[in-house]
Amino acid sequence: MANLCAAPASPPMVRASELGVERDPSRLVARAARxxxxxxxxxxxxxxxxxxxxxxxxxxxxxxxxxxxxxxxVRAWQKLGSFRGSSAFSTWLHRVTVNVVLGxxxxxxxxxxxxxxxxxxxVPDQTARVAxxxxxxxxxxxxxxxxxxxRTVFILHDVEGFRHREISGLIGVAVGTSKAQLHRAxxxxxxxxxx
Amino acid sequence: xxxEEVMIFFEEDPxxxxxxxxxxxxxxHVEECSACAEAHESMMALRDRVAALPRSVEPPLDLWPGIExxxxxxxxxxxxxxxxxxMAAAATVLMLSSVIAAYVxxxxxxxxxxxxxxxxxxxxxxxxxxxxxxxxxxxxQATRQQLLNVxxxxxxxxxxxxxxxxxxxxxxxxxxxGEIATALGEDPGNExxxxxxxxxxxxxxxxxxxxxxxxxxx
Numbered sequence: 221m222a223n224l225c226a227a228p229a230s231p232p233m234v235r236a237s238e239l240g241v242e243r244d245p246s247r248l249v250a251r252a253a254r255x256x257x258x259x260x261x262x263x264x265x266x267x268x269x270x271x272x273x274x275x276x277x278x279x280x281x282x283x284x285x286x287x288x289x290x291x292x293x294v295r296a297w298q299k300l301g302s303f304r305g306s307s308a309f310s311t312w313l314h315r316v317t318v319n320v321v322l323g324x325x326x327x328x329x330x331x332x333x334x335x336x337x338x339x340x341x342x343v344p345d346q347t348a349r350v351a352x353x354x355x356x357x358x359x360x361x362x363x364x365x366x367x368x369x370x371r372t373v374f375i376l377h378d379v380e381g382f383r384h385r386e387i388s389g390l391i392g393v394a395v396g397t398s399k400a401q402l403h404r405a406x407x408x409x410x411x412x413x414x415x
Numbered sequence: 416x417x418x419e420e421v422m423i424f425f426e427e428d429p430x431x432x433x434x435x436x437x438x439x440x441x442x443x444h445v446e447e448c449s450a451c452a453e454a455h456e457s458m459m460a461l462r463d464r465v466a467a468l469p470r471s472v473e474p475p476l477d478l479w480p481g482i483e484x485x486x487x488x489x490x491x492x493x494x495x496x497x498x499x500x501x502m503a504a505a506a507t508v509l510m511l512s513s514v515i516a517a518y519v520x521x522x523x524x525x526x527x528x529x530x531x532x533x534x535x536x537x538x539x540x541x542x543x544x545x546x547x548x549x550x551x552x553x554x555x556q557a558t559r560q561q562l563l564n565v566x567x568x569x570x571x572x573x574x575x576x577x578x579x580x581x582x583x584x585x586x587x588x589x590x591x592x593g594e595i596a597t598a599l600g601e602d603p604g605n606e607x608x609x610x611x612x613x614x615x616x617x618x619x620x621x622x623x624x625x626x627x628x629x630x631x632x633x
Binding site (some may be wrong): 268269270273282284285378379399406409410413 | 426454457458460461462464465468469470471472473474475476478479481482483485486487614621624
C-alpha cells in the first residue's frame with residue numbers, strides 16, 4: 221500500500237531527444253522491431269499526443285484514456301513485427317489505437333449489459349478538463365455528449381479522416397449505417413452549438 | 416431541387432464549393448431557401464471548428480513508465496513461462512494501473528478512516544484476497560478501502576438517494592466478485608474467470624472514482 225500513500229515519484233526525466241538520439245520514425249521502428257525499447261520510447265514520445273487525443277475523445281474519460289493509451293502502445297509493441305511500412309508508422313499506430321478503443325467499448329457494452337451502473341447522468345463532464353480555449357471546449361463537450369455510436373463515427377470520419385468504408389470495417393456496421401450515424405452526429409452537434 | 420436533396424448534397428461533401436457545375440442547382444436553391452442557406456452555413460461553421468480541434472493533446476501524466484513496465488513484464492514472462500503466464504501477467508499490470516488511477520483520485524481527497532460497513536461486509540475479504548493473489552494483486556482491499564474512505568468523507572455532501580444508488584451498485588459488484596471468487600476457488604487456473612475478476616475489479620474502482628468526484632448535492 222506504500223505506493224498509494226507516498227507522494228508520486230517523479231524524478232527529473234532526461235528524454236532521449238535531449239540526448240540527441242535519432243528521431244527518424246522509420247529507423248526507430250526498425251530498431252524497436254528488433255527489441256530496442258529506447259527506440260520504442262522515442263516513438264511513444266513522438267506519437268503520444270495524437271494517440272491520447274484520440275483515446276480521450278472516443279472514451280470521454282481522462283483516466284480511461286490513459287489506460288487505453290498504455291494498452292495501445294503495448295499492443296503496438298507486440299505487433300511491431302507485423303508492421304510492413306506500407307503506411308506511415310503513425311497511421312498504423314492510429315489504427316491499432318482505434319481497434320483498442322473499439323475493443324474496449326465492445327467489452328464494456330457486454331459488461332454493462334450484465335451490471336448496470338445507474339448514475340451516468342450525474343458524472344461531470346471530464347473532457348472539458350482538456351485545456352482548449354473558448355469554442356473548442358464547447359465543441360469537445362458537445363462531442364463527448366453524443367450518443368456512443370454517433371460519437372465514434374463522427375470522430376473517426378470528421379476528426380480522424382477515416383472513410384465510411386474503413387469505419388464500416390472497423391466497427392462492423394454497414395456503410396449506410398456509418399453515414400446515418402455521421403448525419404445524426406452532425407445534426408446533434410449543430411443543434412448543441414447553435415446560439 | 417428539393418430541400419432534402421440539397422441536404423444530402425451538403426452531407427455527402429460539406430467542403431464542396433457551390434460554384435461548380437453540379438453545385439449550380441444547389442446554389443440556385445440556397446439563394447431562394449433561407450432554411451437551406453442557414454443549414455449550409457451551420458455545416459460549414461461546424462466543419463471549420465472541427466478543423467481547428469487540436470490533433471494532439473499531451474496526457475497529464477507521463478504514461479511511458481507504465482508502458483515500459485508492461486513491455487518488460489511481457490518480455491520476462493514470455494521468456495520464462497510462455498503464453499499462459501503472459502496472460503496472467505498482463506492482468507496483473509492491468510490491475511496495477513487501476514491502483515495507480517485510484518491513487519491519483521485518492522490523493523486529492525480528504526482521508527477519513529471511517530468505513531462504509533454496509534458494503535464491506537457483503538463480500539468475503541479472505542476469498543477475494545486469495546483470488547487476487549492468484550493473479551498477482553495484493554492491494555485490492557487497501558485500494559478499495561481508500562476509495563471507500565473518500566466516499567465516506569464526502570457522504571454528507573450527497574443526497575440519501577444518490578448514496579443509495581452508489582452503495583447498491585457497489586453491493587451488486589461485490590456480489591459478482593464473490594461469485595467469481597467462489598468459482599475460482601473451484602477452478603483456480605481458469606483464465607476466463609481471472610479476466611472476469613479483473614474487469615469486475617476495474618468496474619468497482621471506476622465506480623468509486625466516479626462517486627468520489629460527483630459534484631456536491633447538499
